[in-house]
Amino acid sequence: MYNSERRSILCPQCRKLISLDEPQCPYCGLSHPGAWWKTRLFSLFSLDAGSIVRTLIIINIVLFAVSVLLSSAGLSRSANPLGVLSPSNNILLLLGATGTIPIERFNRWWSLLAAGYLHGGILHIFFNMTALYQIGPLVLQEYGLNRMIILYTLGSICGFLLSYLAGVPFTIGASASLCALIGALLYYGKSRGGIYGQNIYRQVLGWVIGLGLFGLIVPGINNWGHGGGLASGIAFGFLLGYNEIKQETSLHRLLALVCIVATAAILLWALGSTCYYLFFVQ
Numbered sequence: 001m002y003n004s005e006r007r008s009i010l011c012p013q014c015r016k017l018i019s020l021d022e023p024q025c026p027y028c029g030l031s032h033p034g035a036w037w038k039t040r041l042f043s044l045f046s047l048d049a050g051s052i053v054r055t056l057i058i059i060n061i062v063l064f065a066v067s068v069l070l071s072s073a074g075l076s077r078s079a080n081p082l083g084v085l086s087p088s089n090n091i092l093l094l095l096g097a098t099g100t101i102p103i104e105r106f107n108r109w110w111s112l113l114a115a116g117y118l119h120g121g122i123l124h125i126f127f128n129m130t131a132l133y134q135i136g137p138l139v140l141q142e143y144g145l146n147r148m149i150i151l152y153t154l155g156s157i158c159g160f161l162l163s164y165l166a167g168v169p170f171t172i173g174a175s176a177s178l179c180a181l182i183g184a185l186l187y188y189g190k191s192r193g194g195i196y197g198q199n200i201y202r203q204v205l206g207w208v209i210g211l212g213l214f215g216l217i218v219p220g221i222n223n224w225g226h227g228g229g230l231a232s233g234i235a236f237g238f239l240l241g242y243n244e245i246k247q248e249t250s251l252h253r254l255l256a257l258v259c260i261v262a263t264a265a266i267l268l269w270a271l272g273s274t275c276y277y278l279f280f281v282q
Contacts, residue, residue: 009034028247052145053136056152057129059267060174064119066271067091070278085122092118092172094274096266098160099170110266112164116156117267118172128174132181135207138200139181142188144248146256147240148181153259154236155180155229162228171222175211176229182207183233188242 007020016027020034067087093102096114103109119125139148159176182204189201208230215221240252 028249030250052140052148053132056136057132060117060119060125060129060132063095063117063267063271064125067095067118070095070274086120087118089170091274092120093170094270094277096270097170097172098164099168100164101169103164110269112157112160113153113263114266114270115160115172116174116177117263119174120172124173128178131178131207132174135178135181135185139184142200142242142244143184143237143240144243144252146248146252147242149256149259150240150252151180151184151233151236152177153263155183155232158232159225159227159229162231163222163224166224168222168224171225173222173225175222176225179211179226179229180233180236182211183230183235184237184242185233186230187234187237191238191242192244 008017009020010016011018011025011028011030011033016025018025018027018033022033024031025033064087068085071086071088071091089097095118096102096108096111097118098108098111098115102111119128136148139151143151156174156177159179160171163171163176185200185204186208189197189199189204191197192200211226212223215223215226240246
């Protein structure tokens with residue numbers, strides 16, 4: 001007798017409906033997608049694409065609030081408008097600010113990642129989070145969740161590494177990560193072409209020009225970090241590919257997971273060590 005019942009599952013990798021018995025996912029190429037261990041493994045580390053931008057914004061806001069609360073001076077009298085409601089430099093150093101001072105004097109190489117989640121004032125974080133809110137969904141749409149996480153994380157590291165090599169003594173902010181997202185979109189628009197690609201390219205190029213002018217006008221902007229993030233975003237956009245030419249693979253998922261685990265470990269270490277120093281050592 002013919003059995004009309006055919007069991008279906010969502011592919012653990014690309015989340016599209018396929019037959020349980022497929023030897024290979026017809027959409028993303030994952031071999032034996034119905035294997036129980038693959039289903040369990042992917043579900044264990046599954047990520048919600050719709051909430052990643054909101055999660056990044058929340059993490060940045062929480063760390064900013066903590067840095068202000070822990071500071072000995074919550075309000076800054078700096079003439080720089082980005083310095084309103086500023087955490088102290090001492091607290092920022094403890095929490096993971098980067099540059100030649102933290103790295104060369106204290107060997108804090110992990111600050112290349114941590115510094116991307118710290119901000120120096122209320123306007124600083126407002127501008128960066130507004131940009132992330134606007135840019136993030138477009139990167140998600142064209143690159144997917146895992147590649148966005150990789151771009152955001154490695155963009156911070158590369159941007160701050162370049163600024164360290166350029167001799168910037170002390171720096172923080174999500175701008176390097178944001179510039180990496182912008183760089184990836186620049187590559188996408190130029191590579192895709194057509195009316196849609198050209199529109200994306202022109203729109204994002206406007207962001208680049210605006211950032212360049214902003215860096216020339218406003219004091220204290222880490223232009224090296226911006227440039228490093230932008231260049232790394234273009235490079236990784238090319239290396240990782242985007243959805244229209246290459247679906248996300250198991251390697252992308254693994255790299256994204258490594259980025260998440262490394263970020264969580266470093267930020268928790270920074271918070272824990274800062275609180276220990278402030279409340280038990282001093």
